[in-house]
Amino acid sequence: MPTPDSELERHLYLEEVMGEAALEKVRAWNARTLLRLEANPLFEQMYAEALTIVNSKDRIPYVSYRDGRVHNFWQDEDHVRGVWRTATLASYLTDTPDWEEVLDIDALAKAEQRNWVYKGNVTLRPGEDLCLVCLSDGGKDAAIYREFDIRNKVFIEHGFVTKESKSRLCWLDKDHVLVGTDFGEDADGNATMTDSGYPMITKLWRRGTAIEHAVEIGRGTKTDVSFSALTVEITDELREIILVRSVSFYDRYYYWLPMSGGKAQEKVPLTVPPKCDIGTIFKDQMLVSLNEDWLGFKSGDLVSFSWSDFAAKRRIAEVHLLYSPTIRASINDYGITRSAVLVSIFENISGSARAFDWTGTEWVSVPLDFPVAGSVSIGATHHKEDIAFVSTESFLTPSTLWKYDCATGSNQAVKSLPAWFDSSSMIAEQFETPSSDGTLIPYFVVRKRDLSMDSRNPTLLYGYGGFQVSLNPAYSAMRGKLWIERGGVYVQANIRGGGEFGPAWHQAGLKTERQIIYNDFIAIAQELIDTGMTSPAHLGIEGGSNGGLLVGVMLTQRPDLFSAVVCAVPLLDMLRYHLLLAGASWIGEYGDPDNPREGRFLKSISPYHNVQSDGEYPEVFFITSTKDDRVHPGHARKMAARFEDLGHEFLYYENIDGGHSAAANLKETARRVALQHTYLMEKLG
Numbered sequence: 001m002p003t004p005d006s007e008l009e010r011h012l013y014l015e016e017v018m019g020e021a022a023l024e025k026v027r028a029w030n031a032r033t034l035l036r037l038e039a040n041p042l043f044e045q046m047y048a049e050a051l052t053i054v055n056s057k058d059r060i061p062y063v064s065y066r067d068g069r070v071h072n073f074w075q076d077e078d079h080v081r082g083v084w085r086t087a088t089l090a091s092y093l094t095d096t097p098d099w100e101e102v103l104d105i106d107a108l109a110k111a112e113q114r115n116w117v118y119k120g121n122v123t124l125r126p127g128e129d130l131c132l133v134c135l136s137d138g139g140k141d142a143a144i145y146r147e148f149d150i151r152n153k154v155f156i157e158h159g160f161v162t163k164e165s166k167s168r169l170c171w172l173d174k175d176h177v178l179v180g181t182d183f184g185e186d187a188d189g190n191a192t193m194t195d196s197g198y199p200m201i202t203k204l205w206r207r208g209t210a211i212e213h214a215v216e217i218g219r220g221t222k223t224d225v226s227f228s229a230l231t232v233e234i235t236d237e238l239r240e241i242i243l244v245r246s247v248s249f250y251d252r253y254y255y256w257l258p259m260s261g262g263k264a265q266e267k268v269p270l271t272v273p274p275k276c277d278i279g280t281i282f283k284d285q286m287l288v289s290l291n292e293d294w295l296g297f298k299s300g301d302l303v304s305f306s307w308s309d310f311a312a313k314r315r316i317a318e319v320h321l322l323y324s325p326t327i328r329a330s331i332n333d334y335g336i337t338r339s340a341v342l343v344s345i346f347e348n349i350s351g352s353a354r355a356f357d358w359t360g361t362e363w364v365s366v367p368l369d370f371p372v373a374g375s376v377s378i379g380a381t382h383h384k385e386d387i388a389f390v391s392t393e394s395f396l397t398p399s400t401l402w403k404y405d406c407a408t409g410s411n412q413a414v415k416s417l418p419a420w421f422d423s424s425s426m427i428a429e430q431f432e433t434p435s436s437d438g439t440l441i442p443y444f445v446v447r448k449r450d451l452s453m454d455s456r457n458p459t460l461l462y463g464y465g466g467f468q469v470s471l472n473p474a475y476s477a478m479r480g481k482l483w484i485e486r487g488g489v490y491v492q493a494n495i496r497g498g499g500e501f502g503p504a505w506h507q508a509g510l511k512t513e514r515q516i517i518y519n520d521f522i523a524i525a526q527e528l529i530d531t532g533m534t535s536p537a538h539l540g541i542e543g544g545s546n547g548g549l550l551v552g553v554m555l556t557q558r559p560d561l562f563s564a565v566v567c568a569v570p571l572l573d574m575l576r577y578h579l580l581l582a583g584a585s586w587i588g589e590y591g592d593p594d595n596p597r598e599g600r601f602l603k604s605i606s607p608y609h610n611v612q613s614d615g616e617y618p619e620v621f622f623i624t625s626t627k628d629d630r631v632h633p634g635h636a637r638k639m640a641a642r643f644e645d646l647g648h649e650f651l652y653y654e655n656i657d658g659g660h661s662a663a664a665n666l667k668e669t670a671r672r673v674a675l676q677h678t679y680l681m682e683k684l685g
Contacts, residue, residue, distance in 0.1 A: 005575070008608070011641045015580065015634035017626060022637065026626070029640060029652035033621075033675075036651065043678040046482055050670035051077075053420060053477045060401050060415045063092065064380040065387055066123070071102075073118060080665045081105040082118050089387065093403070093414050102153055103133065115657060117665075119143050123150075124171045125233075132160060132169055132177070138627040139659030141582070142166050160205065166198050166582075166629075168228040172239055175207040178229040179214060191222065196585035197629075198226035202243065204264070217257060217264045218243045225249055225585040229257075232281055233383070234307070242278065243267060248588035249467075250275055250291065256311070268314050275299075275503075280383065281307050282336050283358040287322065289331070291468075291503040300325050300502035302334070302343070304363070322356055322363045330502040332470065335381030337388050339406040342368070342378045349430070349442060349472060349500050351376035353390060355406060368404065369411055371397070375472040389414075393475040395446045395490075396423035420477035421485045425449055428473070433527040435496075436519040442500070443524045444473065445533070447489040453532035458684035459489040459539050461525055465497035465517040466546035467589060468506035482677045486685075491528060495520035497546075511591035512601040518553050525554075525561045538684045540564030542676075544623075545631055545660065546571065546589075552607035552639070555620055564683035565620040566676050569628055569660055572635040574606035575599070580632035608635075611642050619649040621679050623672065625658040651679060 016022045037043055055077040063070035070092045075082040084103040091098045109116040119134035122145075129151040136143040145167060147159030160177055162169070167181035180199030183192040194200045200222060203214035220227030225246040231239040241257040241264075254270040272278065273294045279287035285304035292299050302322040310316055323343060325331060332344040332351065340355040343365075353368040353376045370376050374394030379401070381388045386407040393399040398417035404410070427449045432440040451457060460483060464471055471492050479490055494500045497509040497517040509517040525541070528534050539562050543551040548570020555565050575593045577583040591598030603609055611617075620643070624636040633654060643650045653675060655668060 005609075008638075008642070011638040014637035014641060015632060017633065023626075025641070026637065026652075026654045030654060033651040033653050037675050037678045037682075040678050040682065042681055043674055046674035046677050047670060049481055050478060050673045051667070053481065054666040054670050056418075058418045060399055060417055061092075061097070062379060062391075062401065063389065064382070065089065065385055065389065066382050072099075073120075075666050077666075079104070079106055080667060081109055081116060082665075084118070084121075093412075102150060103148065105135075108135075117657075117659070121148070122169060122171065124174055125236075128174065130156075130171075130174060132171075136659065137164065138657035139625070139661060140627050140629045141659060142629055145169050158208070160207070162211065165193075168199055168202075168226070170229065170231050172204070172231055172241065177205050178217070178231065178241065179203055179205045179211065180226070180228050181211075183211070194220065194224050194226055194584075195222050196225045197582050198228075198585065200224065200227050202227060202229045215264075217241070218245075218255070218267065220245045220247075223247075225588075232286075232307075234281065240307075240311075242270070247274075249585055250588045252276070254278055258311075270310070271316050279334070280336055282341050282383070283360075284308050285320070285358050286310070287334075287336075287341070288319075295319055297321060298324060299504060300330060302331055304358075320363060323354070323365070325502055328501055330470065330499055330505075332376075332472065333378050335378040335388060336383045337381050337406045338384055338386050342381060342388055342390070342404070342406070344376050344378050346375075346470070346472060346500065349444075349470075349494055350374070351392075351472065353378065355409075366409075370402065371400075375474060393417075394473045395428040395444065395475065396426055396480075398475050417475065417477075421480035423480070426480075426484060431527075433523050435516065435523045437516065439496075439520075441496070441520045441523060442494045444492045444494075445489060446479075446484060446491075448484070448487065451489065451533075455529070455532045455535040456538055457489050457534050458487065458681065459491060459528060459534035460680060460684075461491045461493060461521075461528065461539065461541045462547075463493035463495055463521050463541070463543055463550050464545075464547040465493075465495040465509065465521065465550050466506075467497075468499035468503065469546075470494075470499040472500075478673050478677075482673070483680070486681065488680070488684075489533065491524070493521055493524050495524070510589060512598055514590070514601070514605065518550065518557065518605070521550060521554060522558055522561070525558070529561070536561050537563050540566070540680050540684050542566035542568070542680075544568035544570070548572070548631075548635075549574075549607070553605055555617060556607045556610040556612075556615075557605075559615065559617045563618045564680055565618055566623065566680070567620055567636070567639075568623040569625065569631050570622070570635055570639075571631055572606070572639045573608040574602040575609065577635070580634060582630050583632070608639050608642060611639075611646060611648070613646045615646075615648070617643075617648050619651065619683065621651040621653070621676065623652075623676070624654050625660070626654055626656045627658060628660045630660040 061072045063072045085099040087097045105118045115138045117136045117139045121131045121133045123131040132145045133148045145162045147156040165182040180202045201219040205214035243255040245253045251274040255267040258265040275291035277289040286307045301324045305316045329347045334343040354365045356365040377391045379389040390402045401415040403412045403414045428446045432442045541551045593599045622636040624633040
């Protein structure tokens with residue numbers, strides 16, 4: 001039986017992020033783990049190979065493009081924190097681009113004695129030099145924004161600057177930004193952040209004024225996930241404001257906020273369904289991704305409506321279909337250019353792309369010529385440019401970056417990743433197996449061609465299964481070099497909860513239906529064993545974040561199937577997850593522990609509550625970060641403490657920096673990856 005809650009209360013102190021008692025325990029666990037793994041000669045090999053990969057200058061410098069120039073953020077051994085740099089498009093297309101440095105994060109961190117991690121920037125518009133640079137202390141989601149002059153490469157004195165918070169900012173024009181942040185208590189003493197830790201109020205902030213004098217233009221409630229704003233550019237001189245009230249992770253209400261004379265008018269509801277995502281405007285058509293049926297259109301469809309017609313009539317009168325995926329397909333992503341909407345489409349988890357145009361009465365499209373049997377992703381696009389960048393890759397084919405000209409239809413491969421491992425000796429195959437309800441669940445196996453089906457192959461099964469996140473074929477230098485080249489088998493599970501086959505594939509495992517996700521994963525593990533690919537003695541699993549919950553459930557429900565578990569930045573206490581950091585925002589995914597029915601189910605799957613004193617568990621490797629302010633490190637800490645109390649074997653590594661990625665720079669990433677693979681080879685090899 002699960003352990004009574006009263007017996008677990010002594011672990012609550014481990015939710016103190018920087019508490020001395022909690023950190024003392026963490027330091028002891030870290031020291032024991034590092035002493036064990038770093039003493040293995042294999043670790044030095046793994047670490048050296050991982051460092052070579054992450055520091056390589058042969059990596060593709062992915063870019064955004066605007067106004068004739070490309071922009072790239074680059075990290076290597078000389079730029080550990082990274083450098084924002086720019087070049088002309090013509091120079092970028094050569095083998096040796098002439099890069100111009102814009103902002104050196106290493107130099108900035110040193111000068112200001114801060115542990116800055118670059119989180120991107122929000123640029124006003126092409127041809128103008130204003131942007132808002134986002135900087136995080138140690139990789140946390142909470143960050144600051146500082147206005148930056150791109151041309152003169154300096155932060156603007158007395159410009160727009162926020163304090164550390166999970167903020168949302170966007171430009172209205174060069175003298176106004178829309179800001180949602182932690183404004184402190186309002187005049188009535190109420191908080192200005194939601195229970196999920198995101199902004200509850202959005203304000204219009206005018207240049208030259210203190211943020212305390214920004215004018216409120218909308219607010220949600222404390223129980224919402226967030227309340228934010230975005231702007232949609234109609235013309236060079238006009239940006240319209242869209243307010244977004246997210247009442248749950250998946251349900252949003254959208255409002256148009258007309259402005260007149262610099263003042264907000266009465267907001268107008270956009271009568272789209274709550275389960276949808278609005279995009280931006282192409283030739284007056286506002287794009288809408290549907291996650292539920294609407295007006296005869298299906299969940300998963302991409303549709304549009306006329307913005308000018310809506311603005312005139314204050315209602316959506318006519319909706320047009322851009323693309324409707326089949327039952328075994330989904331839209332991966334899309335990007336808007338001046339002449340076309342580029343859409344990445346996956347059929348049975350194999351990617352392709354199409355270019356769509358609006359004729360004035362309907363959408364028409366043409367296929368784009370990219371390699372098949374892998375992934376196609378729409379990269380950098382801009383609504384005022386015809387040049388777009390598209391990426392292709394597969395498990396065994398290195399990533400290639402293509403320049404696509406939407407005006408001419410010409411396509412050019414401009415950058416390619418070098419082959420980091422010898423794929424000629426390997427094969428990638430797709431299979432499917434029935435789950436507990438008979439649904440066929442796809443998965444990929446990447447392995448050496450001459451593999452013997454003798455049940456002795458070290459095999460790593462990876463999964464996620466949540467939040468409509470798709471796991472598509474991807475080239476991984478680390479995985480190929482550190483695992484498959486050494487004889488390991490890599491298996492990628494496309495279980496429900498993901499988005500591989502659209503919203504329905506995701507929604508099949510929401511809340512109290514979640515056990516089906518875990519049954520899918522178990523079915524794949526069982527088939528790997530039944531076919532002789534591997535055996536429980538040689539089968540390991542890995543997952544991070546929601547995937548950390550997945551492998552935590554596997555650890556407690558089917559420990560007999562596995563001999564190694566990499567459980568990274570995980571959720572594990574499913575009765576308190578909604579009380580920790582951003583946890584309340586995920587109630588739409590997992591359910592509410594305070595709801596009697598949902599709470600009973602969550603307790604039945606909660607790894608922390610289902611560890612047994614007499615259970616036989618594989619030695620698990622918990623990985624987290626002290627500065628993860630999305631999934632609380634207390635989850636991993638408490639689970640490790642529970643294992644320690646009951647005498648079960650485990651390893652534990654908590655990086656101080658890194659946020660939810662558990663690594664703040666390339667060296668930390670290389671070390672963490674080397675530790676993980678050393679552990680896996682020890683347990684499974």
